[in-house]
Amino acid sequence: MKFAHASHIRREFYKAVGYYLRIVWPIFSTMLIVIVTVGLIISYLEGWDPVDGIYFGFVTGLTIGYGELVPKLPLSRVLAILLGFNGVLLTAICAAISVRAIETAVRVTGSDK
Template identity: 35%
Template sequence: MQFTLDFLKVFLNGIWLTLPLLSSFTVTVAVLGLIVGRIEKWTPFNAIYWSFITASTVGYGDIRPSKKRSKALAIAIALIGLMFTGIIVAITVASATHAFEVNVGMEALTPSDDP
């Protein structure tokens, strides 16, 4: 249980520290999605849906841009999504590493010389 609490403490602190960057990525994805939606004549809901599906690199393919400008913006949205995901993964790995070091210790990583 302590491992989980240590992990969550470090994870939430990492999210808090990067919140301005993560928020700006989120707003940028939404705004670019709305721009693509206007170019493609999609509803605002479909535009936001498409932009976050694209940013998460899921890309269902149910909605897709057909104009060159929209496709260029889709690349930008995907790259922002990769950076967003990379930050979350880095925070998660750092949090798990910290919790492991505190609760299990580095001696568990080295083989014991005892027979």
């Protein structure tokens, strides 16, 4: 594969990612807002700093789970489980956009020959 050809595929990939991200942006942004909001609610319930709550929301939502912040209250734990489900859906949307963008870039550039 020539370098010029690879850069053309890459450019088409980024164009497709931008296109599909604009389509799913209302869903994507709502899921990000849910992560921040639930993180803030958990930080309030647990008596944490709000920044720690947002950090916990993203670490839990992205299913990383370092373990330095652990909710103790039952309601906080239920909200953390919901954050995990939300994060799995968020990751699935990112993966779907990437796969679709690769398919589009390959189709547009005719590289599947």
